[in-house]
Amino acid sequence: MSAELKRRKAVQEDAVAQYERMIEIREFEEQINGLFAAGSIRGTTHLCLGQEALAVGLASVLRPTDIVSATYRGHGIALALGLSPEAVLGEIMGKTIGCCGGVGGSMHLSNMELGLLPTSAIIGGGMPVAAGAALSFQVRKTDDVAVAVFGDGATNIGAFHETLNLAAIWNLPVIFICDNNVYGEYSRINLTTPLEDLHMRADSYKMPHFSLDGMDIGAVQKGVTEAVNRARSGGGPTLIEAKTYRFAGHSRADQALYRPEGELEKWQKRDPIKVTEESLVASGALNADKIAKIKSDMKTTIEKVVATCQASPEPSLASMFQNIFTPAKVGR
Amino acid sequence: MGTTTPMRFRQAIVSALADEMRADSTVMLFGEDVAEAEGPFKTSEGLLTEFGPLRIRDTPISEMGFTGAAVGAAIMGMKPVVEIMFMEFLGVALDQLVTEAAKMRYLSNGKLSVPMVVRASVGSGLGFGCQHSQTLENWVAATPGLKVVCPSDAQAAYSLMRASIQDPDPVMILEPRILYAERGDVDTSLVLPIGKARVLRKGSDITVVALGQMVNVSRSAIEKSGLDVELIDLATVVPWDRETVLTSVKKTGRLVVVEEAPKSGGWGSEIVAAATSELFSQLKGAPFRITTPDVPVPYSGVLEARFVPTADDVARQLTESLKSGTTPKSWWELEGLK
Ligand SMILES: Cc1ncc(C[n+]2csc(CCOP(=O)(O)OP(=O)(O)O)c2C)c(N)n1
Ligand SMILES: [Mg+2]
Numbered sequence: 001m002s003a004e005l006k007r008r009k010a011v012q013e014d015a016v017a018q019y020e021r022m023i024e025i026r027e028f029e030e031q032i033n034g035l036f037a038a039g040s041i042r043g044t045t046h047l048c049l050g051q052e053a054l055a056v057g058l059a060s061v062l063r064p065t066d067i068v069s070a071t072y073r074g075h076g077i078a079l080a081l082g083l084s085p086e087a088v089l090g091e092i093m094g095k096t097i098g099c100c101g102g103v104g105g106s107m108h109l110s111n112m113e114l115g116l117l118p119t120s121a122i123i124g125g126g127m128p129v130a131a132g133a134a135l136s137f138q139v140r141k142t143d144d145v146a147v148a149v150f151g152d153g154a155t156n157i158g159a160f161h162e163t164l165n166l167a168a169i170w171n172l173p174v175i176f177i178c179d180n181n182v183y184g185e186y187s188r189i190n191l192t193t194p195l196e197d198l199h200m201r202a203d204s205y206k207m208p209h210f211s212l213d214g215m216d217i218g219a220v221q222k223g224v225t226e227a228v229n230r231a232r233s234g235g236g237p238t239l240i241e242a243k244t245y246r247f248a249g250h251s252r253a254d255q256a257l258y259r260p261e262g263e264l265e266k267w268q269k270r271d272p273i274k275v276t277e278e279s280l281v282a283s284g285a286l287n288a289d290k291i292a293k294i295k296s297d298m299k300t301t302i303e304k305v306v307a308t309c310q311a312s313p314e315p316s317l318a319s320m321f322q323n324i325f326t327p328a329k330v331g332r
Numbered sequence: 333m334g335t336t337t338p339m340r341f342r343q344a345i346v347s348a349l350a351d352e353m354r355a356d357s358t359v360m361l362f363g364e365d366v367a368e369a370e371g372p373f374k375t376s377e378g379l380l381t382e383f384g385p386l387r388i389r390d391t392p393i394s395e396m397g398f399t400g401a402a403v404g405a406a407i408m409g410m411k412p413v414v415e416i417m418f419m420e421f422l423g424v425a426l427d428q429l430v431t432e433a434a435k436m437r438y439l440s441n442g443k444l445s446v447p448m449v450v451r452a453s454v455g456s457g458l459g460f461g462c463q464h465s466q467t468l469e470n471w472v473a474a475t476p477g478l479k480v481v482c483p484s485d486a487q488a489a490y491s492l493m494r495a496s497i498q499d500p501d502p503v504m505i506l507e508p509r510i511l512y513a514e515r516g517d518v519d520t521s522l523v524l525p526i527g528k529a530r531v532l533r534k535g536s537d538i539t540v541v542a543l544g545q546m547v548n549v550s551r552s553a554i555e556k557s558g559l560d561v562e563l564i565d566l567a568t569v570v571p572w573d574r575e576t577v578l579t580s581v582k583k584t585g586r587l588v589v590v591e592e593a594p595k596s597g598g599w600g601s602e603i604v605a606a607a608t609s610e611l612f613s614q615l616k617g618a619p620f621r622i623t624t625p626d627v628p629v630p631y632s633g634v635l636e637a638r639f640v641p642t643a644d645d646v647a648r649q650l651t652e653s654l655k656s657g658t659t660p661k662s663w664w665e666l667e668g669l670k
Binding site: 043044103104105106107108123124156159187314317319320321 | 423632635664
């Protein structure tokens with residue numbers, strides 16, 4: 001079994017491992033700002049701070065043979081599904097160790113062994129693709145499922161509506177997960193959308209739908225399991241709205257000064273890391289000492305990852321010419 | 333003569349929008365985060381404050397919807413300007429521009445006019461990766477009924493914006509994103525008509541035609557080469573200025589087009605084809621193009637810097653072509669890559 005599949009297996013089996021993965025994502029994202037300042041990362045990047053429970057909860061329920069399409073805000077989902085921190089950070093730094101050899105960048109992470117399609121930087125871009133993956137499962141009669149993860153803002157693009165309708169009439173084994181982190185770029189969702197509960201949109205497609213607390217990994221697991229079971233057993237698609245909050249700005253340049261006062265602080269009280277800690281302490285799986293150790297070990301681990309990625313070579317000129325086509329063939 | 337003011341490229345866009353809005357109450361602007369946030373690239377700074385929320389509007393992430401709304405508003409006599417944050421996002425709205433807006437005059441037997449402007453930021457160099465870095469002139473350039481312009485400095489950004497808003501037909505403005513922060517002098521009374529190329533440097537050895545961020549690259553290449561090159565900023569891709577370009581090529585006998593677009597299907601092919609077929613007997617050498625390779629824009633900084641024509645490489649090709657009389661090889665052919 002590959003190291004990355006092992007990382008996936010870990011979060012599928014063990015609640016403490018799930019917590020550790022959430023800490024890994026938190027620590028990873030917090031390193032990014034410093035690396036930008038140091039000039040080790042260029043372009044832009046979109047952090048998922050505050051949205052760790054959704055990423056890890058989802059990864060813990062899915063099989064590696066299930067397919068996930070996600071977005072440019074994808075570091076957390078990639079790590080949760082099992083990509084190594086080196087594969088993710090290396091890609092963000094444009095190094096050969098990255099999952100795309102450094103030609104893709106922060107917005108384009110993938111690993112098909114773990115079921116992660118290349119994340120799309122076009123709003124709605126991954127949604128019909130996930131439906132297509134689900135179509136292949138339906139035709140081949142496997143019980144795998146496809147998942148499309150997208151933001152609240154994406155529910156206003158044509159691809160969202162076209163894909164939901166298609167998935168509904170074809171009864172596809174696909175789960176639509178709207179990560180409602182309250183903002184699309186610099187606009188609060190209420191300024192662009194006349195609806196607070198975005199999952200209600202599934203009503204027009206006669207598709208089952210519900211919202212869940214995206215800050216609580218237990219709630220994520222319960223909701224996603226329900227939808228996945230329905231899809232695996234031929235019951236068709238579901239739209240899930242995970243209520244989360246984007247702790248950081250939209251992208252690197254954004255300080256999020258448009259937020260109403262106190263909103264961030266209110267959500268931080270329900271920080272998914274804190275929520276998970278509380279439940280694991282209550283169940284006796286963790287205590288304060290263990291938590292402190294997990295956090296300090298993770299800091300060391302991620303620092304090593306940074307060093308490894310910094311030492312990784314720049315891609316060769318030849319790599320920009322690779323993977324555009326494969327030699328054409330005629331016939332089967 | 334108006335007053336000449338130093339400003340950044342993005343400020344020239346703001347100024348042109350504001351001046352047009354002051355002069356014409358039917359001009360309006362909409363797009364994602366253009367109002368409250370004053371534009372993802374700060375190309376609408378102060379506009380909401382001055383013109384108010386009726387004319388300056390934020391939109392949902394619905395490019396097809398709001399581009400199409402511009403078509404309808406324009407038909408009814410408004411002059412909407414639509415901002416598409418990155419050119420690639422036009423992909424989800426292309427129908428409304430290429431197949432609806434560009435066909436209205438034709439399909440109404442000349443009764444309808446669609447005086448709308450679609451602005452989109454384009455180009456590579458900032459590490460945004462292959463879905464946010466293309467120039468994509470060729471998505472729109474083969475559409476009769478649609479004009480396409482591309483400013484290369486603050487003056488052109490200002491003057492072409494005003495000309496585009498005033499134009500009675502749909503105009504697409506490709507704004508090289510890497511230039512937004514560049515400074516330049518802007519004479520607000522200077523008119524640059526759509527369809528008119530700008531001769532930025534007179535010369536007799538070679539005619540170089542460039543567009544967008546390749547204009548600056550070509551200018552420094554010419555300095556490095558020490559050659560007497562005539563530099564033309566094409567400025568309008570459709571309808572391109574045949575007269576200015578062909579008159580120059582007639583004079584120099586040599587044509588090089590510098591493009592930030594993949595080798596296959598670039599706008600420069602059209603220029604080279606026209607010069608070759610119309611001026612064949614007057615040419616001193618084969619016209620050729622300096623382009624990017626036929627690859628997606630790579631993310632890595634090292635690769636992206638090589639991907640786009642550099643001043644050094646353009647200088648090398650100009651010098652070589654003049655010396656040997658043959659068409660120089662591209663950097664990737666020299667590296668044995670394809
Ligand atoms: C078609 C398209 N339009 C616009 C954009 C620019 N854009 C990138 S992220 C973003 C906001 C998306 O908000 P949301 O769907 O809520 O996702 P979040 O960023 O909050 O995760 C926008 C408008 C894009 N990438 N693609
Ligand atoms: Mg959002």
